[in-house]
Amino acid sequence: MGRAVIISEDRMGEQSGILLKLEAFAVFYRESRRPCVLIQLINTTPPDPVYQSRVEQRVAEINSEFPGLVQLMLEPLPFEDRFAYFAIASVYLNTVIRLGLDLAPLEYVISRGESSAVVISGDFHFAILSVQNSPARAVQCVERVSSTPFQYLRLRTALRDH
Numbered sequence: 001m002g003r004a005v006i007i008s009e010d011r012m013g014e015q016s017g018i019l020l021k022l023e024a025f026a027v028f029y030r031e032s033r034r035p036c037v038l039i040q041l042i043n044t045t046p047p048d049p050v051y052q053s054r055v056e057q058r059v060a061e062i063n064s065e066f067p068g069l070v071q072l073m074l075e076p077l078p079f080e081d082r083f084a085y086f087a088i089a090s091v092y093l094n095t096v097i098r099l100g101l102d103l104a105p106l107e108y109v110i111s112r113g114e115s116s117a118v119v120i121s122g123d124f125h126f127a128i129l130s131v132q133n134s135p136a137r138a139v140q141c142v143e144r145v146s147s148t149p150f151q152y153l154r155l156r157t158a159l160r161d162h
Contacts, residue, residue, distance in 0.1 A: 002035065003035040003036050003037050004034065004035065004036040004037075004090040004091065005036070005037055005039060005088050005089045005090055005091075006025075006036055006037070006038045006039070006089065006090065006091045006092075006093055007038075007039045007041065007085055007086060007089035007091070007092055007093070007108070008021065008038060008039070008040050008041065008092070008093040008094060008095070009040075009041040009042075009043050009082075009092075009094060009104050010040070010041075010042065010043065010094060010095060011042070011043060011044045011047075012042045012044065012047030012048055012051060012052050012055065012074075013047065013048045013051055014048065014051055016051075016095065017095030018040065018051075018055050018095065019051075019054060019055060019058060020095065021040075021093065021095045022038075022040075022055070022058045022059065022062060022070065023058070025038050025062075025069075025070070026062050026065075026066075026069075029066060029069060036069075037068065037069060037070070037071060038069065038070045038071070038093075039071045039073065039085060039089070040059075040070060040071065040072050040073065041073045041076075041077060041082065041085065042072075042073060042074050042075070042076065043076055043104070044076065047074070052074070055072070056072065059072045082107070083107070083111045086107065086108045086111035086112070087111050087112065087113075089108070090118065091118045091119075091120065092104075092105055092108035092109075092117065092118065092119045092120070092121075093120045093121075094119075094120070094121040105119045105121050
């Protein structure tokens with residue numbers, strides 16, 4: 001069985017929820033031992049240097065315990081490279097909150113083409129748990145979730161079901 005690729009793209013700042021996501025992901029992995037990897041993309045510059053340092057430190061701690069579990073991509077990627085990462089990912093995870101409309105989840109769904117897509121997004125306080133064949137079907141698949149930015153149980157459920 002291969003490793004599930006979970007892709008996440010956020011801004012590097014306090015409101016991104018990256019540190020909370022990393023902590024939740026480490027707990028998820030510790031409890032489930034599911035073969036997976038989190039690829040964390042950063043989509044804006046300049047980042048908050050203090051927050052970035054804290055994120056880099058937490059990624060290093062997680063990777064020292066579980067080598068290769070988290071990949072942190074600090075430089076924004078060209079459009080084509082982002083779509084290539086999106087195409088191989090099983091789950092798209094976005095924990096940024098209160099920073100306005102983010103089209104990246106839709107770009108992820110489009111990049112999946114005919115493949116099913118799982119999107120977990122704290123920005124809109126909903127999760128698209130199963131979108132198959134077209135972005136238009138996403139409207140039928142929206143399920144309300146709590147307003148907390150991220151709970152690892154959602155991720156565990158999404159990975160278990162797909």
